[in-house]
């Protein structure tokens with residue numbers, strides 16, 4: 001599993017806000033296409049913006065970052081949904 005591998009490699013998975021503030025997320029259980037995320041809350045750490053909360057694209061519930069799943073998790077609209085941040089292509 002991707003999340004497991006990333007954890008073992010000790011990659012910094014902090015969800016930083018990109019400089020342009022545009023964030024795309026993808027349902028990790030149904031990865032069809034990236035969804036433009038609505039960022040609800042950020043905080044600053046070491047002079048970088050970190051995304052603290054994103055609105056669930058299905059039900060609008062404010063989702064918090066979950067270190068275990070390495071994504072934003074919503075459990076409010078039925079089965080659990082995990083949204084990974086889609087890294088911009090470089």
Ligand SMILES: [Zn+2]
Nearest residue numbers: 056059074077
């Ligand atoms: Zn939801």
